Each structure stands twice: as structure tokens, then as C-alpha cells.
Amino acid sequence: xxxxxxxxxxxxLAIEGLSVQLPxxxxxxxxxxxxxxxxxxxxxxGLVGESGSGKSxxxxxxxxxxxxxxxxxxxxxxxxxxVAALKGADLRAYRGEVAMxxxxxxxxxxxxxxxxxxxxxALRSVRGVEPAAARRRAITALADLGIGDxxxxxxxxxxxxxxxxxxxxxIAGMLLTEPRLVLADEPTTALDVTTQxxxxxxxxELRRERGLALxxxxxxxxxxGAVCDRTAVxxxxxxxxxRASALLQDxxxxxxxxxxxxxxxAVDVTVPRLAAIPGRPVSAFExxxxxxxxxxxxxxxxxxxxxxxALEELDGGRVRCVRARELRGRLVEAPEVSHHG
Amino acid sequence: xxxxxxxxxxxxxxxxxxxxAANRVVAYGCAAIxxxxxxxxxxxxxxxxHDPNASNLSNAFVGPVAGHPLGYDGQGRDLLSRLLTxxxxxxxxxxxxxxxxxAVGAALAVIxxxxxGWVDSVVSTVLDIxxxxxxxxxxxxxAAVFGAGLTAPTLALAVAYTPYVARVLRGAALRExxxxxxxACEVQGLPAVAIWxxxxxxxxxxxxxxxxxxxxxxxxxxxxxxxxxxLGVQPPTAxxxxxxxxxxxxxxxxxxxxxxxxxxxxxxxxxxxxxxxxRLAERDGEGR
Amino acid sequence: MWRFAARRAAMLAGALLVSSFLIxxxxxxxxxxxxxxxxxxxxxxPEAVEQLRAQYHLDDPFLSRYVHWLGDVxxxxxxxxxxxxxxxxxxxxxxxxxxxxxxxxAALLIAVLGVGLGTLAGLRRGRVDxxxxxxxxxxxxxxxxxAAIVLLNVFAVNLGWFPALGTGEGLGGTIRxxxxxxIALALSAMAIVVRVTRVAVRTELGREHVQTAVSRGIPYHQxxxxxxxxxxxxxxxxxxxxxxxxxxxxxxxxxxAFSLDGLGSALVEAALSKDFAVVQGxxxxxxxxxxxxxxxxxxxxxxxxxxxxxxxRAA
Numbered sequence: 001x002x003x004x005x006x007x008x009x010x011x012x013l014a015i016e017g018l019s020v021q022l023p024x025x026x027x028x029x030x031x032x033x034x035x036x037x038x039x040x041x042x043x044x045x046g047l048v049g050e051s052g053s054g055k056s057x058x059x060x061x062x063x064x065x066x067x068x069x070x071x072x073x074x075x076x077x078x079x080x081x082x083v084a085a086l087k088g089a090d091l092r093a094y095r096g097e098v099a100m101x102x103x104x105x106x107x108x109x110x111x112x113x114x115x116x117x118x119x120x121x122a123l124r125s126v127r128g129v130e131p132a133a134a135r136r137r138a139i140t141a142l143a144d145l146g147i148g149d150x151x152x153x154x155x156x157x158x159x160x161x162x163x164x165x166x167x168x169x170x171i172a173g174m175l176l177t178e179p180r181l182v183l184a185d186e187p188t189t190a191l192d193v194t195t196q197x198x199x200x201x202x203x204x205e206l207r208r209e210r211g212l213a214l215x216x217x218x219x220x221x222x223x224x225g226a227v228c229d230r231t232a233v234x235x236x237x238x239x240x241x242x243r244a245s246a247l248l249q250d251x252x253x254x255x256x257x258x259x260x261x262x263x264x265x266a267v268d269v270t271v272p273r274l275a276a277i278p279g280r281p282v283s284a285f286e287x288x289x290x291x292x293x294x295x296x297x298x299x300x301x302x303x304x305x306x307x308x309x310a311l312e313e314l315d316g317g318r319v320r321c322v323r324a325r326e327l328r329g330r331l332v333e334a335p336e337v338s339h340h341g
Numbered sequence: 342x343x344x345x346x347x348x349x350x351x352x353x354x355x356x357x358x359x360x361x362a363a364n365r366v367v368a369y370g371c372a373a374i375x376x377x378x379x380x381x382x383x384x385x386x387x388x389x390x391h392d393p394n395a396s397n398l399s400n401a402f403v404g405p406v407a408g409h410p411l412g413y414d415g416q417g418r419d420l421l422s423r424l425l426t427x428x429x430x431x432x433x434x435x436x437x438x439x440x441x442x443x444a445v446g447a448a449l450a451v452i453x454x455x456x457x458g459w460v461d462s463v464v465s466t467v468l469d470i471x472x473x474x475x476x477x478x479x480x481x482x483x484a485a486v487f488g489a490g491l492t493a494p495t496l497a498l499a500v501a502y503t504p505y506v507a508r509v510l511r512g513a514a515l516r517e518x519x520x521x522x523x524x525a526c527e528v529q530g531l532p533a534v535a536i537w538x539x540x541x542x543x544x545x546x547x548x549x550x551x552x553x554x555x556x557x558x559x560x561x562x563x564x565x566x567x568x569x570x571x572l573g574v575q576p577p578t579a580x581x582x583x584x585x586x587x588x589x590x591x592x593x594x595x596x597x598x599x600x601x602x603x604x605x606x607x608x609x610x611x612x613x614x615x616x617x618x619x620r621l622a623e624r625d626g627e628g629r
Numbered sequence: 630m631w632r633f634a635a636r637r638a639a640m641l642a643g644a645l646l647v648s649s650f651l652i653x654x655x656x657x658x659x660x661x662x663x664x665x666x667x668x669x670x671x672x673x674x675p676e677a678v679e680q681l682r683a684q685y686h687l688d689d690p691f692l693s694r695y696v697h698w699l700g701d702v703x704x705x706x707x708x709x710x711x712x713x714x715x716x717x718x719x720x721x722x723x724x725x726x727x728x729x730x731x732x733x734x735a736a737l738l739i740a741v742l743g744v745g746l747g748t749l750a751g752l753r754r755g756r757v758d759x760x761x762x763x764x765x766x767x768x769x770x771x772x773x774x775x776a777a778i779v780l781l782n783v784f785a786v787n788l789g790w791f792p793a794l795g796t797g798e799g800l801g802g803t804i805r806x807x808x809x810x811x812i813a814l815a816l817s818a819m820a821i822v823v824r825v826t827r828v829a830v831r832t833e834l835g836r837e838h839v840q841t842a843v844s845r846g847i848p849y850h851q852x853x854x855x856x857x858x859x860x861x862x863x864x865x866x867x868x869x870x871x872x873x874x875x876x877x878x879x880x881x882x883x884x885x886a887f888s889l890d891g892l893g894s895a896l897v898e899a900a901l902s903k904d905f906a907v908v909q910g911x912x913x914x915x916x917x918x919x920x921x922x923x924x925x926x927x928x929x930x931x932x933x934x935x936x937x938x939x940x941x942r943a944a
Contacts, residue, residue, distance in 0.1 A: 063844050095846030107837035110856055112863070112935055121855070122845040157935045170841075177845070470647050473920050475878035478912060482652070485900035485908045486659045562772040562817075566882045569774045570897050585774055589781075589886070593793055597782040604775035611770040 011038035012213050013062065013098075013181055017074035020054075020061055029285035031057050033237045034074070036311060039181065044207060044214040046224030046245060048260070049234035050281040055217045058234070059183045062215070063100045064091065078181070096126045099179035101203075103186040105166040109158045116154030119173050126177055141172040145202055164195030171203060181213040189218075200227065221260050225249055233257045236292035237284025243317030251329075253319035256293045258331035291321065299323055368620055374613035381425060382432035389422035393579040402596040414584070414599040415591045423579040424602060430574045431581040431607065434495050435560035441499035442560075443553045446506030447545070451537055453507075454514035465511075468504035476501035476563050484572035491574055494567045498560055506552050513548050517541055547621070554618035558611045565607050581606050633931050641924045648916045649702065652909055653695050659905075684708065702913065708906035712899065717910035720895060725914070727796055728880050728891035730803060734811035735818075736873045743819040743872075744865060747826025751834070751861075752853065761823060769820035773879055777813040777886035784809060794888040807889075814883045818872035825868040829861035836860070863934045870926025877918050 020032040032054045039045045049055040060066050062076055064083065076083040078094065086094050102108040109118050119138035123129040129137065139150030145168045147153055158166055167187060174182065184203065188196040204227050207214050218224050224231045225245040232242040233256065241254040252258040288295060290305035297304065301323065309322045321327070381388070390408070400417035403409075411420040453464040476498050483497030484490075517523065518541070526536045542549075567573035568582030576583050581603045588599030673681075681687070686694045701707070707717035750761040771779075785793035797806035833839065834857055842852045881893025888894075892911050899907035931937045 065840055065844055092846035092848060095844055100841075100844045102837065102841060104837065108841045110838040110842075110860065112860055112933070113855070117855075121842070121847060125848060125851055126846045159936050174845070470644065470651075473644050473648050473916055473923075474651075475875060475915070475919060477881065478878040478915055478919075481881065481896060481900050482655055482908065482912055485903060485905070486655050489901070558770065562770070566772055566774055566879075570882060570885055571901055572897070582774075585778060589778065592778055592782050593786060595786055597778065597786075600778045601782065604772075604778055608767070608771050608775060611772075612767055615770055616766065 010040075012041040012043075012079060013039040013215070014077040015058070015062065015074070016077070018058070018061060018076060019073040020057060020066065021071045022067060023069045028071070029283075031237055031284050032061065033284050033287075034311075035234075035237075035239055037232050037239060037242065039213045039215055041180065041213055042211040043230070044204075044216060044228040046228035046231035047215060047217045047234060048219065048221050048224050048231055050219055052236075052281060052283045053234040054237035054284060055234050056185050057237075059100065059185050059215060059217055063095070063098060063183055065100070092126060096122070096177045097179050098181045098183065099174035099177065101167075101171055101174055101182060101184040101187045104190045105163060105170045106158065106190070109166060109170060111158050113157075114154065115156050115158065115161070115169055118158075118169065119154065119176065122173070122177050137176060138172075141176050142169070144206070145169075145172045147172070162195075164191050164199060167191060167195075167199050168202065171199070171206075175206065175210075175212075178210075179212065181215065182207070183215045183217070185217045186219070188223075203227075221249060221257075233260065236282050236287040238287075238292060238320060239311060239318075240293065240320045241317065242311075243319075247317070252331050253314055253317055253324050253328075254293075254321050255297050255299050255327065255331055299327060367616060371613040371617045371620075374609060375617060378428060378432060378610045378613075381428035382436075383429075385425040385428040389419075389425045391419035391422040393418060393422040393426040394577055395419070402591060402594075402598075404598070411602065412598060414588060415596065416587075420599060420602065423584060423599075424581075424606060427579040427581045427584055427603065428606070430491065430568070430578065431561070431565060432610075434491060434498075434564035434568075434573065435557050437491075437495045438498045438502060438560035438564065439553050439557045441496065442502035442506050442556060443549060445499070446503045446552075447510050447542070447549055449503070449507045450510035450514050451541060453511050454518050455533065455537070455541075464507070468507055471500065471504045474501055476559075477566060480563065480567045481570070481572060484567065489572045489575060494573050495564065498563055498567075502556055502560060506556060509552055510545060510549065513545055514541060517544055547624070551618055551621035551624075554614060554621055558614040558618060561607065561611050561614070633937070634928060637924050637927055641920060644920045645917060648920065649699060649913060650695060652912050652916065653698055656905055656909065657691065707910035707913075710899070710904055710907045712902050712904045713907070717906045720907055721892065721910055721914060724890055724892050724895050727889050728884070728893060731807055731810055731814065731880055731883065731889065731891060732873075732876050734804075734807050735815035735876050738811055738815040739819045739822055739872060740869060742815075743822030744826050744869070747823040747865070748830055748858065748861075750823065750827040751830025752857075758827070761827070765820040765823045767820075769817050769824065771817055773813050773817065773882050774886050776816045777810070777883060780809045780813055781886075796889055810883045810887045810889060813886065814876055814879060818876065822865070822868055822872055826861065826865050829864045830857060833857045833860045863930065866926065866929055866933055870923065870929070874919050874922040874926070877915055877922070 015035055015037045018032055018035040019030065021028050021030050023029075035054070035058055037045070037047070037058070047055045047058060057066070061072060062078075062083070064086070066072070072084060078098065081094075083094065109115075116135070116138065119141070120129075120131070120134040123134040123137060124131065135154070138154065142148075142150040142153060147165065147168060153161075153169070161169065167190075171187070182203075187203065188199050191199060200223070203214075206212070214228070216224060216228055221231070221233075225248060228245050230242060231245045231248050232239050233248075233254065234240065235256050241248075241252065241257050243253060243257075248257060249261045252261060282292065282295075284292075288305065290307055291297070291300070291309055294300040294304040303322050309320050311318050311320045312324070314324055315328075386393075395418060397413075397417040400413040401415050402413065403417070404412040406412065409419050409421065411424070414420050414423060449464050449468070453461040479501045480494040480497040483493040487493035523536065523540065526540060531539075564573060565582035565585070568580050569586045571586065574580040574583050576587055584603035585600045585607075588597070588601075588603065591597060592600050686697045689697070705718050707721070709715070710717050710720050713720050746761055750758045781793055784790045791809050792806055795806060797803050836856075839852060839856050842856050843849075847855075878893075880891060881897050883889070884891040884894035885897055892914065895907060896911040896915070898904075899911065
């Protein structure tokens with residue numbers, strides 16, 4: 001794992017200084033600010049943050065699925081090509097190479113079409129595969145994900161399948177076009193706990209077998225650590241820390257990461273409960289002028305509120321905190337983030 | 342709320358809807374038209390400059406002249422006076438329909454939602470059967486049985502509209518009944534009627550008003566159609582629906598003023614009522 | 630699916646039975662002697678009165694009269710018209726053609742223009758959408774008889790493009806004569822269909838599964854056809870069903886406006902002259918057509934939406 005601790009020199013996906021603004025209720029709001037992140041071929045990168053932190057919006061920007069009227073600055077490069085410039089057939093071909101696995105399979109698979117329709121649709125229209133061959137490949141793909149009885153499943157409708165099964169169908173369908181990068185947007189959040197582990201194991205196994213690159217989006221720091229080589233932590237539309245997953249939990253660079261790690265309920269460890277910080281996670285457009293996390297940070301000083309810190313290299317990772325150097329090693333016992341409100 | 346992005350798009354969607362509904366000029370315009378129509382229904386006959394039934398055949402189809410700004414109809418009666426007078430029955434008919442159908446529909450909805458079980462099944466079945474009778478057909482049938490006029494067709498329309506009102510309100514009443522505060526009232530031992538009146542009906546009131554407004558629009562069209570067919574308000578009484586019918590001979594001879602002006606009155610009021618009703622329904626939907 | 634269809638068929642039979650009873654019973658509601666209602670207050674020769682008494686079993690109790698009447702209805706015996714002086718069944722037979730043609734013509738207009746314009750407005754934002762929205766909110770409020778007057782004034786009297794009244798000969802003549810009536814009948818329903826289709830298309834465009842299809846690189850026209858339009862077809866079919874079945878009764882108004890000899894105008898004439906046998910017969914035909922059409926729409930809905938037949942509605 002430590003091989004992947006640093007960003008690859010020639011990444012498959014490179015996001016550089018990405019900012020996104022959306023028109024909301026007549027005003028333009030910033031939802032992403034200066035996001036820089038890369039995913040190498042075959043690498044698994046986690047993107048962790050709370051609701052509203054911009055992690056899903058980042059994936060949408062990569063998949064070119066931003067809402068109408070969105071404005072993008074910065075660059076997204078896939079295999080050296082500028083993603084923003086893709087049009088028509090090139091864009092569709094790109095979408096065949098970058099697959100997105102969504103959070104809620106119930107909503108993301110057309111309820112009035114059969115599983116078979118869903119499975120072969122992209123193969124037929126993007127890859128131009130003959131119907132009979134597409135069917136065979138679809139049934140094989142289902143079997144690869146542990147779904148036997150493919151013939152029968154192909155004739156069924158989404159509402160006849162359980163959530164976990166449907167999520168596996170979605171993954172199978174997404175992998176059929178043999179993408180090089182998978183964007184997984186909280187693929188297990190809508191499932192119950194036992195199915196979660198199941199789906200996660202399958203996704204991880206397939207990725208390793210096929211050498212797929214994965215951008216794994218989750219609010220769960222530990223889950224990201226289990227699946228990913230590197231993990232980026234987002235807060236208020238910015239990346240506040242990128243670091244090897246193995247180091248992230250025990251040796252965080254950013255106070256926010258430290259509080260996220262401490263906030264996770266652990267069965268075997270008793271975290272000393274310090275005073276919880278009042279406040280709630282903010283979105284990018286609500287963030288104050290200085291460090292976005294400053295109002296909730298136990299370590300904030302005047303300098304934090306003065307200007308927005310830049311993302312800087314530190315100990316093999318990157319961190320967006322002016323006090324990162326002086327706080328080295330002192331963050332693990334930091335107070336946890338308040339999750340109220 | 343699941344993830345960050347849907348929250349943003351839902352908010353954007355709601356903003357778009359609000360912008361559409363917030364077209365204040367249109368809303369105030371509609372409210373003004375409806376208020377004017379109501380005033381005409383009450384005071385119209387008094388405002389009429391001439392006797393709406395005074396006929397002078399030598400003035401038939403004569404266009405606008407001094408003292409008669411809209412001219413005369415095919416029987417030489419003052420058109421403006423007839424339009425002003427005609428507002429009364431044209432508005433009164435749908436008003437009766439709305440009062441009866443909303444009162445009965447709301448009562449059925451609350452009882453069905455409250456009692457549940459077999460009461461709900463019986464009410465729902467009766468309503469389903471009534472759905473099989475188109476409003477116009479029921480009104481024609483009533484006019485045939487009880488005679489043409491204002492009473493029988495309006496009551497028939499009210500019966501025909503009741504299931505539509507009741508169905509919407511029953512759903513809302515069921516949702517409302519499932520809320521905690523109703524259970525809290527019951528635990529406190531408040532009598533059912535008090536809970537209905539003080540809480541259930543009051544909380545449903547915005548929806549009831551919206552439904553009543555929308556129903557008024559449909560009822561106005563249907564009632565005017567019945568009068569147009571000769572089964573509602575009877576000539577020579579001035580009524581917008583009747584005037585469209587009596588003016589039809591003039592249309593074919595190239596004098597469409599009577600039919601068109603009466604028809605325009607119906608359309609303007611119905612458009613205003615519909616837009617107002619949609620706005621009310623939308624506002625109620627957002628409050629939830 | 631078949632269980633659902635069987636259930637709907639049973640409901641259909643029940644609704645027909647109940648509505649036939651209501652139509653029959655409405656005669657009894659008429660104030661005064663049923664014989665007076667049947668004769669419409671006219672004085673008839675004693676043998677005619679005797680014939681009516683026998684035919685309607687007026688001396689029997691109410692329920693047994695209903696059973697007799699229903700038995701006659703099943704044999705196509707609907708009684709005799711007092712004003713037309715012929716069997717009600719032949720009155721219906723000779724006039725049904727015009728009404729069927731008129732309703733089908735209007736239904737075609739609604740389905741093609743209503744769904745077409747609605748889809749266009751749903752897919753295109755901006756000026757097309759805004760103008761369709763304004764136009765339809767006015768048209769939806771135009772009663773059929775007002776539309777008839779305006780169409781007569783503009784296209785028949787002033788421009789002379791179409792005949793004003795009556796029915797024509799042959800296919801061309803029929804179409805020429807029925808065009809204005811069909812537009813008058815279809816107009817407000819079409820406006821409603823446009824609005825519902827527009828919202829349905831817009832809603833489906835925003836669905837997550839449409840985003841999935843886009844994210845997979847499916848071409849836009851295919852996404853629209855296979856996902857947006859396919860799914861919007863479910864609510865659109867419902868509103869098409871509701872509006873088209875409502876034309877059946879509304880045809881009475883348009884037939885009167887254009888002096889067409891259809892079932893609707895016969896119903897109104899019969900109602901005005903208290904020709905009760907005709908009122909009953911045509912009401913029965915209208916209600917039956919209305920109920921059958923509604924059942925067809927329900928079945929179509931179940932075919933279009935796999936969740937319905939399998940789901941709770943069939944259980």
C-alpha cells in the first residue's frame with residue numbers, strides 16, 4: 001500500500017484546481033473550491049466528507065453530470081484528454097470508459113424496464129454489440145457478481161429484486177462496457193449492513209482482478225481506509241487533506257480529519273470525551289473567508305480566520321491547514337466534531 | 342437527506358417553481374377579476390343601465406351607439422345590460438355546486454378517514470360508482486327527470502363533483518390523521534367532533550379552499566353548457582350560457598357580438614379562477 | 630396480470646349493473662306518476678297507455694320492474710320513443726355513427742397534437758415552453774360551446790373554409806363537416822393533455838435513472854425515447870384516458886352547437902321533451918361506453934407499468 005502513498009506522476013484521472021458554481025434561487029453559489037485530486041490507473045482513491053462537503057459534486061463533475069447552469073473552472077483530464085472539451089460521440093465514448101455506480105439502485109435503474117434491458121443497453125448502443133452476444137455477456141457478468149440464474153433475472157423488473165441484489169446488478173451493468181475508472185458514489189449507503197459488506201467485498205475484488213481505477217465516495221473514513229490506497233478528505237467544497245489511507249486515521253494532518261476519526265464509534269476503544277464543538281458542517285458557499293473549518297476547530301487561531309490556507313505537501317501527504325506543522329502528532333486526542341444540528 | 346447533491350438540485354427545482362408561482366401581477370390580476378365577477382353577481386342587475394329584457398326588434402343586431410356601448414342583441418335588447426345581469430345566474434349555479442360538493446365531500450372524507458374500516462370501504466365504493474357518471478350526463482338526466490332550471494342541474498353537478506373533492510380530501514385527511522398531534526388530542530380525551538373541527542378541518546382548510554376554487558372553474562363551464570343546451574337557466578332570463586345559445590343564430594348571420602361577448606365573460610372568469618386555484622394548491626403543497 | 634384483468638372485468642360488470650339500476654331508478658324519482666313521465670305529460674289514446682303499462686310492467690313492484698327492464702335491455706329492447714315514434718334501439722342505431730366518428734376524430738387530435746406539443750414543451754425549455762404554457766392555460770378554460778361559436782364565426786362564416794352545420798357525404802365530406810366540431814370538442818382536453826405531458830416529460834427527464842443512462846454514454850435521442858418518453862407514457866395514458874372518456878358526454882354539447890344528428894343531440898332533445906325511454910337508452914349507452922373505456926385505460930396502465938399488476942393494486 002505504501003507504494004501508492006503519493007499521487008502517481010502520470011495519473012489516469014487528474015483534477016486540477018476544480019471550482020464549480022451553481023445558480024441556486026437566483027444567486028450563484030460556489031459548491032466546489034480549488035479541488036485537486038488524481039487517480040492513477042488501477043489505483044483506489046477514497047473521497048470522504050459529510051453531507052454537503054462536495055464529494056458527490058466532484059464525482060458528477062468528472063462524469064459530466066453537473067446540473068444545468070453549472071459553471072466550472074480548472075481542469076479535469078482523463079488519460080491526458082480535457083474532459084470539459086468532449087462532445088457528442090467522444091463524450092459518449094468517454095462515458096463508456098468512466099462508469100458511475102450510484103447510491104440508490106432503486107432510483108437509478110429504470111423501474112419499468114427489465115433487468116435485461118438495463119444490462120444490455122449500454123453494450124448495444126455504446127459498444128455496438130449484437131443482441132445475442134450482449135445477452136450472453138450480460139448473463140456472464142451477472143454470474144461474475146454472484147448472481148446465478150441470469151436468464152430468469154434478465155426477465156425480471158427492478159421491483160422484484162432486493163436492494164442489495166439490485167446494487168450488484170447495477171455494478172455488473174456498469175462494468176459490462178469495461179470501463180477504466182469507476183466512480184462509486186456511496187454505493188452501499190442505501191443498503192442494510194450485511195449487504196453493505198457483501199457489495200463492498202465484490203466491488204473491491206473486481207477492481208483488483210481487472211485493474212480498475214476507483215474513486216470511492218463515502219462519509220465513512222474507516223470504510224474508505226479499508227478499500228482505498230489513498231484518501232482525500234473534503235470539507236465545505238475543498239479538499240483539506242490527502243494522505244495514504246493507512247496513515248489517515250492514526251496520524252491525521254488536519255484537525256477536521258482527526259475529529260472525523262474520533263467521531264467514529266469504536267467498540268474496543270474508549271475515546272476520552274472532550275467538550276463537543278458547537279456548529280454544523282457548512283457548504284462551500286457558507287464558508288467564512290479564512291479556513292472553512294476554523295469556526296468549529298479547537299485549534300483555530302487568528303491567522304486561521306485571516307486567509308484561506310493553501311493545500312501544502314507534508315509528510316507524504318497534502319494538507320490545507322496553517323498550523324499543520326506545529327500540530328503534528330498532537331491531533332489524535334483532539335475533541336470530536338459535534339454531529340448535532 | 343441522503344447526499345449533498347440531491348439537496349442542491351431539489352432546492353433549485355423548488356426555486357424554479359416558486360418563481361413561476363410568484364408571478365404576482367398575474368395572481369393579483371386573477372384575484373381582481375374574480376372579485377369583480379362576484380361583485381357583478383351581487384350587484385350586476387342593479388348596475389345594468391337598461392332593462393335587460395326590454396326588446397325592440399327594430400334595434401336587432403344594431404352595433405354600439407350612444408348609451409348602448411355594446412349595441413343590441415338579435416331581439417333588440419341592450420347587450421351590456423344583459424351581460425351585467427347575466428353574471429348572477431352564471432356565478433350562482435357554480436357557487437351552489439361548490440358549496441354542496443365541498444361540504445358533502447369534506448364531510449365524507451373526514452368520516453371515511455376517521456372511521457376507516459367498513460365505513461371507509463362503503464364511502465369509497467359509493468364514490469367509485471359516482472365516478473362512472475360524467476357530470477354533464479348526470480345534469481342532463483336530472484333536467485329530464487325534475488325539469489329544466491337552476492335547481493336540478495346544479496344539484497346533479499354537485500353530486501357528480503362530490504367524489505372528486507372527497508377523493509383528494511380523504512387522502513389529505515388520512516395523512517393528517519396519522520400525525521402525532523391527533524393522537525395526542527385523542528389521548529387527552531377530546532371528543533372526535535372537537536378534534537375534527539378544531540384541528541383536522543382547520544389544517545385541511547387551505548386544501549379545501551384550493552379544491553373549492555378549482556371545482557368552481559369546472560362547475561362554471563359545465564353549468565354554462567347546461568344552460569347553453571336549454572336545460573339550465575331558461576330564456577328570456579339573461580345568463581351567459583343562455584346568451585351564447587340565443588346569439589348563435591346571429592353568429593351564422595355574421596353578428597357574433599352576443600355569443601362571443603357572453604362566451605368571453607365565461608372564459609375570462611374561468612381562466613382567472615383556475616389560475617387562482619392552481620396558485621392556492623401550489624402554496625398549500627409547499628407548506629407541507 | 631391476468632388476475633388483475635379478471636378483477637377489473639368483475640368491477641366493470643358491477644359498475645354496469647349499478648349504473649343501469651341508477652338510470653332505471655331515476656325514472657322513479659320523477660315527481661308524479663311514472664306513466665306521466667313516460668308520456669311526457671301528453672294525453673295518449675287508451676290503447677297506447679295500456680301498451681305502456683304492459684311494456685313497463687307498471688303494475689308490478691319496483692324491483693321486479695327493474696329486472697324485466699334489464700332483461701329487455703339485454704335483448705336490445707329499450708322501449709319506444711314517444712317523440713321519434715320508433716324503437717329507441719333504432720334511434721340509437723341511426724345516430725351512433727356520427728357520435729362515434731366525432732369522438733374518435735377528437736380523440737385523435739388530442740392524442741397526436743396534445744401529446745406532441747406536450748413532449749416538445751417538456752423537452753425544450755425557453756420560448757417554446759413558455760408560449761405553450763400560456764396558450765394552454767387559456768385554452769384549458771374555453772368551454773366546448775364557446776370554442777364552437779368562435780370556430781363557427783371565424784372558419785365557417787368569415788373565412789368559409791368549413792361548412793357551418795350538419796354532416797357531409799362520403800369520407801371527405803364527413804371529415805370536412807366534422808373538423809370544426811372535433812376541434813371544439815378536443816380543445817380544452819387537448820390543453821390539459823399538453824400540460825400533463827409537459828410536466829410528465831420534465832419530471833422523467835429529472836429522474837435519477839435518466840442520469841444513469843446519460844452517465845453510461847447512451848445517445849440523447851435514445852435516452853429520451855427509451856427512458857423519458859417510455860416512463861412518461863404512464864401518466865400521459867392516464868390523462869388521455871380521462872380526457873377522451875369525458876368527450877363521450879361532452880359530445881352532446883358540440884352536436885347541439887353544430888346541429889349534428891348524433892346520440893348527444895338526441896339525448897338533449899329527449900330531455901327537453903321528456904322522452905324518457907330515449908333518455909334512459911342513450912344514458913345507458915353513454916355510461917356503458919364511459920365505464921368500458923375507463924376499464925380499457927386501467928388495463929393499458931397495467932400493461933405499461935409492470936409495478937401495477939404485480940404490486941398492491943392487484944392484491
